[in-house]
Amino acid sequence: MRDWKKWLSGMTAAAVLLSLAACGGSAYEPGYQPVNSIGGTDAPGGELPEETAPEEETAPEQDTFPAETLAETAAGELPEEIHVRPAPWTDVEWTVYECAYFTVEIPAGWEVTWDGNAERLSWQAMAPEGTYAGVSNIDHMSICKSEQTAGFLGNPFWLENGTVQEYMEKLYSGTTQGFTVHNGCVPENLDEIQALRPDKRIQDYQALYATYYDTAAGCDGEGIFSAVVMEAPDLILTGGINYAMWEVNGTLAQWAEFGRLGDWAPVLAHIVNSFTYTDFYIQEWINIFNTPWGGSSQIGTDPDPVMEAFEERMKDDTIVQEKYSDMIGEYERVVDHEDGNIYRAYNGFLDDIGTDQQRFSPITDEQYADGYVGWIDK
Numbered sequence: 001m002r003d004w005k006k007w008l009s010g011m012t013a014a015a016v017l018l019s020l021a022a023c024g025g026s027a028y029e030p031g032y033q034p035v036n037s038i039g040g041t042d043a044p045g046g047e048l049p050e051e052t053a054p055e056e057e058t059a060p061e062q063d064t065f066p067a068e069t070l071a072e073t074a075a076g077e078l079p080e081e082i083h084v085r086p087a088p089w090t091d092v093e094w095t096v097y098e099c100a101y102f103t104v105e106i107p108a109g110w111e112v113t114w115d116g117n118a119e120r121l122s123w124q125a126m127a128p129e130g131t132y133a134g135v136s137n138i139d140h141m142s143i144c145k146s147e148q149t150a151g152f153l154g155n156p157f158w159l160e161n162g163t164v165q166e167y168m169e170k171l172y173s174g175t176t177q178g179f180t181v182h183n184g185c186v187p188e189n190l191d192e193i194q195a196l197r198p199d200k201r202i203q204d205y206q207a208l209y210a211t212y213y214d215t216a217a218g219c220d221g222e223g224i225f226s227a228v229v230m231e232a233p234d235l236i237l238t239g240g241i242n243y244a245m246w247e248v249n250g251t252l253a254q255w256a257e258f259g260r261l262g263d264w265a266p267v268l269a270h271i272v273n274s275f276t277y278t279d280f281y282i283q284e285w286i287n288i289f290n291t292p293w294g295g296s297s298q299i300g301t302d303p304d305p306v307m308e309a310f311e312e313r314m315k316d317d318t319i320v321q322e323k324y325s326d327m328i329g330e331y332e333r334v335v336d337h338e339d340g341n342i343y344r345a346y347n348g349f350l351d352d353i354g355t356d357q358q359r360f361s362p363i364t365d366e367q368y369a370d371g372y373v374g375w376i377d378k
Contacts, residue, residue, distance in 0.1 A: 082353075084343065086374040088131055094270075097125075101281040107267060110134075118284035125271050131257075132219050133264045135271050138251040142232065143167070145244040157375035159229070162246050164206035168225045171251075174210040176221075184208040193228055200230040200247060211258060223255030259321055263371040305325045322368040334360045334376070335367065342367060345376035 044196050093108040106125050114123035120141065126134040128365040143159050145149040150158040157170040158353060165181050172179050184206045207226040214221050252272070256264040326333055331344040337359055350360060363370075 083377045133256040136253045141248040142245045162203040179212040181210045203229045220258035227251040275317040319368040342372045343376045346378045
Protein backbone atom coordinates (compact mmCIF):
# COMPACT_ATOMS: atom_id res chain seq x y z
CA MET A 1 0.00 0.00 0.00
CA ARG A 2 1.64 3.23 -1.17
CA ASP A 3 2.19 5.90 1.47
CA TRP A 4 0.75 8.80 -0.55
CA LYS A 5 0.74 11.30 2.30
CA LYS A 6 4.40 10.64 3.00
CA TRP A 7 5.14 11.00 -0.71
CA LEU A 8 3.38 14.35 -1.14
CA SER A 9 4.78 15.72 2.09
CA GLY A 10 8.22 14.57 1.03
CA MET A 11 7.95 16.12 -2.41
CA THR A 12 7.09 19.50 -0.93
CA ALA A 13 9.46 19.33 2.01
CA ALA A 14 12.30 18.34 -0.28
CA ALA A 15 12.70 21.87 -1.50
CA VAL A 16 13.59 23.15 1.94
CA LEU A 17 16.25 20.49 2.50
CA LEU A 18 18.31 21.76 -0.41
CA SER A 19 21.90 22.92 -0.18
CA LEU A 20 23.38 25.13 -2.89
CA ALA A 21 26.97 24.54 -3.88
CA ALA A 22 28.98 27.70 -3.18
CA CYS A 23 30.41 29.42 -6.23
CA GLY A 24 32.38 32.58 -6.56
CA GLY A 25 31.03 35.90 -7.76
CA SER A 26 32.83 38.75 -9.40
CA ALA A 27 32.79 41.81 -7.18
CA TYR A 28 32.50 45.30 -8.59
CA GLU A 29 34.02 48.50 -7.35
CA PRO A 30 31.67 51.52 -7.26
CA GLY A 31 33.10 54.78 -8.47
CA TYR A 32 33.61 56.79 -5.29
CA GLN A 33 33.81 60.55 -5.82
CA PRO A 34 35.19 62.86 -3.10
CA VAL A 35 32.51 65.17 -1.73
CA ASN A 36 32.28 67.77 0.98
CA SER A 37 29.45 68.01 3.49
CA ILE A 38 27.86 71.15 2.06
CA GLY A 39 28.17 71.55 -1.66
CA GLY A 40 28.49 67.90 -2.69
CA THR A 41 31.60 68.57 -4.80
CA ASP A 42 35.19 69.46 -4.15
CA ALA A 43 35.72 73.22 -3.92
CA PRO A 44 38.73 74.62 -5.81
CA GLY A 45 41.82 74.66 -3.66
CA GLY A 46 40.09 72.56 -1.00
CA GLU A 47 38.25 75.60 0.44
CA LEU A 48 34.54 76.30 0.49
CA PRO A 49 33.23 79.35 -1.37
CA GLU A 50 32.63 82.09 1.19
CA GLU A 51 28.91 82.42 0.46
CA THR A 52 28.25 78.72 1.15
CA ALA A 53 29.74 78.65 4.63
CA PRO A 54 27.08 79.22 7.35
CA GLU A 55 27.62 82.03 9.79
CA GLU A 56 28.90 80.82 13.10
CA GLU A 57 25.93 82.04 15.13
CA THR A 58 23.38 80.31 12.84
CA ALA A 59 24.96 76.88 12.93
CA PRO A 60 22.51 74.47 14.64
CA GLU A 61 23.59 72.86 17.86
CA GLN A 62 24.34 69.14 17.62
CA ASP A 63 22.57 66.77 19.99
CA THR A 64 25.13 64.66 21.79
CA PHE A 65 24.75 61.53 23.85
CA PRO A 66 27.57 61.46 26.42
CA ALA A 67 29.22 58.23 27.50
CA GLU A 68 27.61 58.37 30.94
CA THR A 69 24.12 58.27 29.35
CA LEU A 70 25.02 55.03 27.63
CA ALA A 71 26.63 53.62 30.73
CA GLU A 72 23.41 54.16 32.68
CA THR A 73 21.34 52.28 30.10
CA ALA A 74 20.30 48.78 31.04
CA ALA A 75 22.02 45.99 29.10
CA GLY A 76 20.31 45.27 25.79
CA GLU A 77 18.31 48.50 25.84
CA LEU A 78 19.05 51.59 23.79
CA PRO A 79 19.01 55.08 25.35
CA GLU A 80 15.74 56.90 24.85
CA GLU A 81 17.56 59.57 22.85
CA ILE A 82 18.44 57.00 20.19
CA HIS A 83 15.50 56.34 17.89
CA VAL A 84 15.44 52.88 16.31
CA ARG A 85 13.19 51.65 13.51
CA PRO A 86 13.18 47.82 13.47
CA ALA A 87 13.78 46.20 10.09
CA PRO A 88 10.65 44.38 8.83
CA TRP A 89 12.38 41.00 8.89
CA THR A 90 13.11 41.35 12.63
CA ASP A 91 9.87 43.00 13.74
CA VAL A 92 7.45 40.17 12.88
CA GLU A 93 4.15 39.43 14.62
CA TRP A 94 2.90 36.01 13.54
CA THR A 95 -0.69 35.17 12.69
CA VAL A 96 -2.34 31.97 11.40
CA TYR A 97 -4.01 31.76 7.99
CA GLU A 98 -6.59 28.99 7.69
CA CYS A 99 -8.54 27.63 4.72
CA ALA A 100 -10.20 24.34 3.82
CA TYR A 101 -6.99 22.68 2.64
CA PHE A 102 -4.18 23.99 4.82
CA THR A 103 -3.04 26.28 7.61
CA VAL A 104 0.12 28.37 7.60
CA GLU A 105 1.70 30.98 9.87
CA ILE A 106 2.45 34.32 8.22
CA PRO A 107 3.64 37.73 9.43
CA ALA A 108 0.80 40.13 10.24
CA GLY A 109 -0.08 42.13 7.14
CA TRP A 110 1.00 39.43 4.68
CA GLU A 111 -1.49 37.97 2.22
CA VAL A 112 -2.08 34.33 1.32
CA THR A 113 -3.66 33.28 -1.98
CA TRP A 114 -4.26 29.73 -3.18
CA ASP A 115 -5.83 27.74 -5.99
CA GLY A 116 -6.75 24.15 -6.79
CA ASN A 117 -7.66 21.12 -4.70
CA ALA A 118 -6.03 17.96 -3.40
CA GLU A 119 -5.15 16.88 -6.94
CA ARG A 120 -3.14 20.04 -7.57
CA LEU A 121 -2.79 22.68 -4.88
CA SER A 122 -0.80 25.90 -5.20
CA TRP A 123 -0.42 28.64 -2.60
CA GLN A 124 1.51 31.86 -2.12
CA ALA A 125 2.32 34.09 0.86
CA MET A 126 3.40 37.64 0.02
CA ALA A 127 4.54 40.65 2.00
CA PRO A 128 2.35 43.79 1.91
CA GLU A 129 2.85 46.55 -0.63
CA GLY A 130 6.10 48.38 -0.08
CA THR A 131 7.97 45.21 0.94
CA TYR A 132 9.11 42.64 -1.61
CA ALA A 133 9.38 39.12 -0.17
CA GLY A 134 7.39 35.91 -0.35
CA VAL A 135 7.00 32.15 -0.68
CA SER A 136 5.11 30.08 -3.25
CA ASN A 137 4.50 26.35 -3.58
CA ILE A 138 2.88 24.04 -6.16
CA ASP A 139 2.54 20.49 -4.88
CA HIS A 140 2.09 18.79 -8.26
CA MET A 141 2.04 19.60 -11.98
CA SER A 142 1.96 17.62 -15.22
CA ILE A 143 3.85 19.28 -18.08
CA CYS A 144 4.00 18.21 -21.71
CA LYS A 145 7.20 17.02 -23.34
CA SER A 146 6.41 18.45 -26.77
CA GLU A 147 4.96 21.60 -28.29
CA GLN A 148 2.52 19.49 -30.30
CA THR A 149 1.02 17.88 -27.20
CA ALA A 150 0.96 21.17 -25.32
CA GLY A 151 -0.93 22.83 -28.17
CA PHE A 152 -3.39 19.95 -28.37
CA LEU A 153 -4.11 20.12 -24.63
CA GLY A 154 -4.01 23.93 -24.42
CA ASN A 155 -1.11 23.94 -21.95
CA PRO A 156 0.93 27.16 -21.67
CA PHE A 157 4.36 25.59 -22.12
CA TRP A 158 6.30 22.35 -22.47
CA LEU A 159 9.66 21.02 -21.33
CA GLU A 160 11.87 19.60 -24.02
CA ASN A 161 14.73 18.50 -21.76
CA GLY A 162 12.90 18.08 -18.47
CA THR A 163 15.33 20.13 -16.38
CA VAL A 164 14.44 22.26 -13.36
CA GLN A 165 16.16 25.27 -14.93
CA GLU A 166 14.13 24.97 -18.13
CA TYR A 167 10.97 24.62 -16.03
CA MET A 168 11.69 27.68 -13.86
CA GLU A 169 12.69 29.87 -16.81
CA LYS A 170 9.39 29.07 -18.55
CA LEU A 171 7.30 29.21 -15.37
CA TYR A 172 8.47 32.78 -14.66
CA SER A 173 8.80 34.00 -18.25
CA GLY A 174 5.51 35.91 -18.07
CA THR A 175 6.21 37.70 -14.78
CA THR A 176 9.92 38.50 -14.87
CA GLN A 177 12.60 39.90 -17.13
CA GLY A 178 16.20 38.74 -17.17
CA PHE A 179 15.53 35.61 -15.10
CA THR A 180 19.13 34.44 -14.71
CA VAL A 181 20.26 31.30 -12.91
CA HIS A 182 23.66 31.84 -11.28
CA ASN A 183 24.10 28.64 -9.33
CA GLY A 184 22.51 25.28 -8.71
CA CYS A 185 23.06 21.91 -7.11
CA VAL A 186 21.57 18.46 -6.73
CA PRO A 187 20.36 18.20 -3.11
CA GLU A 188 21.76 15.51 -0.87
CA ASN A 189 18.38 13.86 -0.28
CA LEU A 190 17.85 12.78 -3.91
CA ASP A 191 17.87 9.07 -3.01
CA GLU A 192 15.31 9.68 -0.25
CA ILE A 193 12.99 11.45 -2.68
CA GLN A 194 13.43 8.71 -5.29
CA ALA A 195 12.54 6.10 -2.68
CA LEU A 196 9.20 7.84 -2.11
CA ARG A 197 8.32 7.25 -5.77
CA PRO A 198 10.15 4.10 -6.87
CA ASP A 199 7.77 3.71 -9.81
CA LYS A 200 8.92 6.97 -11.48
CA ARG A 201 12.49 7.91 -12.29
CA ILE A 202 13.75 11.34 -11.23
CA GLN A 203 14.75 13.21 -14.38
CA ASP A 204 16.14 16.27 -12.55
CA TYR A 205 16.23 17.55 -9.00
CA GLN A 206 17.78 20.98 -8.49
CA ALA A 207 17.88 23.99 -6.22
CA LEU A 208 18.70 27.13 -8.20
CA TYR A 209 19.73 30.61 -7.11
CA ALA A 210 18.47 33.21 -9.62
CA THR A 211 18.13 36.96 -10.01
CA TYR A 212 15.52 38.79 -12.08
CA TYR A 213 13.43 41.91 -12.55
CA ASP A 214 9.83 41.54 -11.37
CA THR A 215 7.71 43.33 -13.95
CA ALA A 216 4.62 43.59 -11.72
CA ALA A 217 6.39 44.83 -8.60
CA GLY A 218 8.85 46.96 -10.56
CA CYS A 219 11.93 45.91 -8.62
CA ASP A 220 14.96 43.63 -8.83
CA GLY A 221 14.60 40.36 -6.96
CA GLU A 222 16.53 37.25 -6.04
CA GLY A 223 15.35 33.85 -4.94
CA ILE A 224 15.91 30.14 -4.46
CA PHE A 225 13.82 28.00 -6.82
CA SER A 226 13.55 24.23 -6.53
CA ALA A 227 11.53 21.31 -7.87
CA VAL A 228 11.62 17.60 -8.67
CA VAL A 229 11.00 16.57 -12.31
CA MET A 230 10.03 12.91 -12.79
CA GLU A 231 9.19 10.69 -15.74
CA ALA A 232 5.50 9.89 -16.25
CA PRO A 233 3.95 7.07 -18.32
CA ASP A 234 3.28 7.93 -21.98
CA LEU A 235 -0.18 7.64 -23.55
CA ILE A 236 -1.06 7.58 -27.23
CA LEU A 237 -4.06 9.77 -28.03
CA THR A 238 -6.46 9.50 -30.98
CA GLY A 239 -4.64 10.59 -34.10
CA GLY A 240 -1.33 9.13 -32.99
CA ILE A 241 -0.33 12.02 -30.72
CA ASN A 242 2.06 10.86 -28.03
CA TYR A 243 0.64 12.15 -24.77
CA ALA A 244 4.07 12.30 -23.10
CA MET A 245 4.32 14.23 -19.85
CA TRP A 246 6.71 15.18 -17.10
CA GLU A 247 5.52 15.03 -13.51
CA VAL A 248 6.81 18.03 -11.51
CA ASN A 249 6.56 17.89 -7.73
CA GLY A 250 7.38 20.19 -4.81
CA THR A 251 7.87 23.44 -6.72
CA LEU A 252 9.04 25.91 -4.08
CA ALA A 253 10.19 29.51 -4.47
CA GLN A 254 11.51 31.81 -1.73
CA TRP A 255 12.26 35.34 -2.88
CA ALA A 256 13.02 38.87 -1.71
CA GLU A 257 14.26 42.19 -2.98
CA PHE A 258 17.74 41.90 -4.45
CA GLY A 259 20.26 42.07 -1.61
CA ARG A 260 17.73 41.14 1.10
CA LEU A 261 17.15 37.39 0.64
CA GLY A 262 19.58 36.53 3.42
CA ASP A 263 17.81 38.93 5.79
CA TRP A 264 14.36 37.50 5.04
CA ALA A 265 15.53 33.85 5.15
CA PRO A 266 14.44 33.10 8.76
CA VAL A 267 10.96 34.54 8.10
CA LEU A 268 10.52 32.61 4.86
CA ALA A 269 11.75 29.42 6.54
CA HIS A 270 9.21 29.83 9.36
CA ILE A 271 6.38 30.21 6.84
CA VAL A 272 7.37 27.05 4.97
CA ASN A 273 7.90 25.02 8.13
CA SER A 274 4.52 26.03 9.57
CA PHE A 275 2.50 24.84 6.55
CA THR A 276 0.13 21.96 7.43
CA TYR A 277 -2.52 20.12 5.38
CA THR A 278 -5.97 19.89 6.95
CA ASP A 279 -7.91 16.67 7.54
CA PHE A 280 -10.30 17.81 4.80
CA TYR A 281 -7.44 17.96 2.29
CA ILE A 282 -6.27 14.50 3.35
CA GLN A 283 -9.78 13.05 2.92
CA GLU A 284 -10.16 14.67 -0.49
CA TRP A 285 -6.84 13.20 -1.58
CA ILE A 286 -8.06 9.75 -0.50
CA ASN A 287 -11.30 10.26 -2.46
CA ILE A 288 -9.46 11.36 -5.61
CA PHE A 289 -6.87 8.58 -5.64
CA ASN A 290 -8.80 5.97 -3.63
CA THR A 291 -5.60 5.28 -1.74
CA PRO A 292 -5.02 5.07 2.02
CA TRP A 293 -3.11 8.01 3.43
CA GLY A 294 -0.58 7.97 6.26
CA GLY A 295 2.25 10.02 7.70
CA SER A 296 2.62 13.54 8.99
CA SER A 297 0.69 16.51 7.65
CA GLN A 298 3.72 18.78 8.17
CA ILE A 299 5.74 19.68 5.08
CA GLY A 300 8.58 21.71 6.51
CA THR A 301 12.07 21.01 7.77
CA ASP A 302 15.15 23.07 8.39
CA PRO A 303 16.09 25.09 5.25
CA ASP A 304 19.20 26.62 6.82
CA PRO A 305 21.68 24.75 4.55
CA VAL A 306 20.14 26.54 1.59
CA MET A 307 20.63 30.00 3.03
CA GLU A 308 24.03 29.26 4.54
CA ALA A 309 25.35 28.25 1.14
CA PHE A 310 23.65 31.21 -0.52
CA GLU A 311 25.16 33.67 1.94
CA GLU A 312 28.64 32.20 1.49
CA ARG A 313 28.32 32.30 -2.29
CA MET A 314 27.31 35.95 -2.24
CA LYS A 315 29.56 37.11 0.58
CA ASP A 316 32.14 39.09 -1.39
CA ASP A 317 29.53 40.79 -3.57
CA THR A 318 27.33 41.48 -0.55
CA ILE A 319 30.08 43.36 1.27
CA VAL A 320 30.69 45.64 -1.72
CA GLN A 321 26.98 46.15 -2.41
CA GLU A 322 26.13 46.96 1.21
CA LYS A 323 29.00 49.44 1.59
CA TYR A 324 27.92 51.13 -1.63
CA SER A 325 24.29 51.21 -0.43
CA ASP A 326 25.33 52.88 2.83
CA MET A 327 27.33 55.48 0.97
CA ILE A 328 24.42 56.36 -1.34
CA GLY A 329 21.90 56.40 1.52
CA GLU A 330 24.22 58.38 3.80
CA TYR A 331 24.36 55.73 6.53
CA GLU A 332 27.14 54.40 8.71
CA ARG A 333 26.78 50.87 9.97
CA VAL A 334 27.44 50.25 13.68
CA VAL A 335 27.42 47.31 16.06
CA ASP A 336 25.88 47.44 19.53
CA HIS A 337 28.31 45.53 21.77
CA GLU A 338 25.66 44.99 24.46
CA ASP A 339 23.50 42.71 22.32
CA GLY A 340 25.57 42.17 19.17
CA ASN A 341 22.95 43.79 16.92
CA ILE A 342 24.00 45.70 13.82
CA TYR A 343 22.18 48.91 12.85
CA ARG A 344 22.27 51.31 9.92
CA ALA A 345 22.74 54.66 11.64
CA TYR A 346 22.60 58.12 10.13
CA ASN A 347 25.94 59.61 9.16
CA GLY A 348 27.49 61.28 12.17
CA PHE A 349 25.81 59.04 14.75
CA LEU A 350 29.10 57.96 16.33
CA ASP A 351 30.24 61.57 16.52
CA ASP A 352 26.97 62.58 18.19
CA ILE A 353 27.15 59.98 20.96
CA GLY A 354 30.74 60.86 21.80
CA THR A 355 34.10 59.26 21.26
CA ASP A 356 34.46 58.03 24.86
CA GLN A 357 31.52 55.63 24.83
CA GLN A 358 32.25 51.90 24.53
CA ARG A 359 28.88 50.57 23.42
CA PHE A 360 28.78 51.35 19.68
CA SER A 361 31.55 51.04 17.12
CA PRO A 362 31.87 50.81 13.33
CA ILE A 363 31.47 47.31 11.93
CA THR A 364 34.19 45.38 10.14
CA ASP A 365 34.02 44.61 6.42
CA GLU A 366 33.08 41.00 7.20
CA GLN A 367 30.06 42.15 9.23
CA TYR A 368 28.51 43.81 6.17
CA ALA A 369 27.47 40.31 5.12
CA ASP A 370 25.55 39.81 8.42
CA GLY A 371 22.69 42.17 7.57
CA TYR A 372 21.13 44.53 10.09
CA VAL A 373 18.14 44.56 12.44
CA GLY A 374 17.03 48.17 12.02
CA TRP A 375 17.83 51.83 11.50
CA ILE A 376 18.99 54.45 13.99
CA ASP A 377 17.29 57.70 12.98
CA LYS A 378 18.23 61.20 14.01
